[in-house]
Amino acid sequence: MKRIMIQGAGSNVGKSLLVAGLCRHFTRLGMTVRPFKPQNMSNNAAVAEGGEIGRAQALQARACKVAPHVDMNPVLLKPESETGAQVIVQGKRLTTVKARGYAALKPQLMAPVLDSFRRLQSQADLVIVEGAGSPAEVNLRAGDIANMGFAHEACVPVILTGDIDRGGVIAQLVGTQAVLDPGDAAMIRGFLINKFRGDPRLFDDGYRLIEQRTGWPGLGVIPWFPHAHRLPAEDAAELSSGGGGTRGNGQFLIAVPHLNRIANFDDLDPLAQEPGVTLKIVKPGQPLPVESDLIILPGSKATIADLAHFRAEGWDIDLAAALSRGARVLGLCGGYQMLGREIADPDGIEGKPGSVAGLGLLDLTTVMTADKRVTETEAIHPASGTRVKGYEIHLGRTEGPDRARPLFSVNGQPEGAVRADGRAMGSYLHGMFTEDAFRRAFLAGLGATPGNFSYDQSVEETLDALADHLAANVDCEKLLALASI
Structure with a gap:
């Protein structure tokens, strides 16, 4: 059974789109692929089998050409205030808790998370897992079900992704290794650089430095994907960032x-x-x-x-x-x-x-x-x-x-x-x-004056373009080999 987990050196590094694109790529190769995110926090939900999951997992299911299922996102947190959130477990509302209350609840949620993951594994040649936030948030490691806690329990190799568009990507990756427990750091088997603008050869020295400092192999430098806005976003921050405040120029x-x-x-x-x-x-x-x-x-x-x-x-x-x-x-x-x-x-x-x-x-x-x-x-x-x-x-x-x-x-x-x-x-x-x-x-x-474009066709074409983009810039063979370890 092949399984790999895409974690980020920070939030909004592009994990959701990377998983969607990889799901479409390996699906087009004839593999049976399933997406999985143990814990998600988003108010952008989708309906799956009469329950709720994160919108990103619904898109990833579409990339796999299958219907979304609640097992793809067994724990969904829907923020209701600055300090509280509704807790959805395997599609159904469990409770509403404050942040401290959720920390006490987390240990009870690993069992349903693993149950959902094992069911997906039984259906697939490959499960691609998306982390949440960053494993560098080591203050949240106790009881973790979203990143390294899950990776250990399910024995899933991890690929760590950094966002070079924000700057400081070397510190993101090397610094993450520095703060991780050695056992957690050992779960990371490689890294990716995402959202590069310009000539990627200009980052050759930085790429080699990360490999030397961490001992992790690089799996690729991914150029900026300009059509990401055509796919449903999960984080509300995307609505008004990166030019998202005003879209289009119609009358x-x-x-x-x-x-x-x-x-x-x-x-x-x-x-x-x-x-x-x-x-x-x-x-x-x-x-x-x-x-x-x-x-x-x-x-x-x-x-x-x-x-x-x-x-x-x-x-x-x-x-x-x-x-x-x-x-x-x-x-x-x-x-x-x-x-x-x-x-x-x-x-x-x-x-x-x-x-x-x-x-x-x-x-x-x-x-x-x-x-x-x-x-x-x-x-x-x-x-x-x-x-x-x-x-x-x-x-x-x-x-x-x-x-x-x-x-x-x-x-x-x-x-x-x-x-x-x-x-x-x-x-x-x-x-x-x-x-x-x-x-x-x-x-x-x-x-x-409406246009004649097909929204569904636009999403499908963008998923295919994303898969092509990743196939051209990620060492997918090495990634698949790591998924077998």
Whole structure:
């Protein structure tokens, strides 16, 4: 059985994309490949077998040409505050804990992590594992299930990846070895340099120095992959970094406030690739553009807290001004709840029990409940007759008069709501814009000029291009040999 683990010398070194690209590469060679991430922290979740996993693992499953499964990401942490997170184990919510509480919980989670890993191993020729954060965070080593703790328990060789674009990559890799326990350092069998810009030969001396200082063989210097933005991102930091704040240069302006607990923001990816659209992610401290054609209130892991943040930024005033100038607003999931008249939380699901006034743009009331709806959903958009395959991940029930004008129909039942004048609308359905026919009809109905590109085809072509990119710059034969050790 072959297995290899890609760990990073820091966060955001590109582990998720490396695993996706390697999964596609080895799958194209005829191998049965599965992705695995023991522990993930992200509010960008996907539905798999009726449960939740990280969006990156869903993309990696797609790279392997298989359906996503909860075993691919057995522990998912969904941050709800600066110090607390919801804990999802093998797809289902287990509890919500503070950081200290999670440290006490971790030892109980190694068993389900190993169970999931062994099931995947039994199905595959190769399992490619993604670490989380960095093994250099040795203060978190006790009870670790994400990096070296898992690697030891499952006997998985490790490849350490450094991000040269940030600078200091020699210190990243050599320094990681310096702080690791010798037993952990021995698990590392090689290294990769990622995100190189320019002539990679200029790093030859640095590459050799890392090999000499660490004793690890280098497996390649990977040039910057310019098409990464075409694939769903897992970390919300990617939304407004590296040029991600404004994407596209079309005449139709879509503005999206960057909420503190923004969730499932890959809803925006297909819109960002539309040639007639400019998608602007509005960071805190910036106003929502009043000249916007459409404002999207995205999903949120903490709707009530993010609504307070929205008002504190003055975005409610900007939204009212934009609507008065002819803009429309679409709320997705948590953003849909915000658009109503009231959000009630009688049981304190999101904090203290009570209720807060919504933005009042839809005649609806939401009541938070402990039961979470996690499901794949097929819907019809009555206005255009197009079909949509999406998914739902949310707490709460939303009712009110505006649901008499639903945005979608699901098995003959209303889903979402549209205000009588059509200026405000909302839905619990994620992933709606991946459906080309619906996306084009929706944008055309708002006065935009949609393109003819296929989003699914774009993702597939980008995964193939990523696989080609890695095959050309990584010693994949050596990597596969290390995976057999």
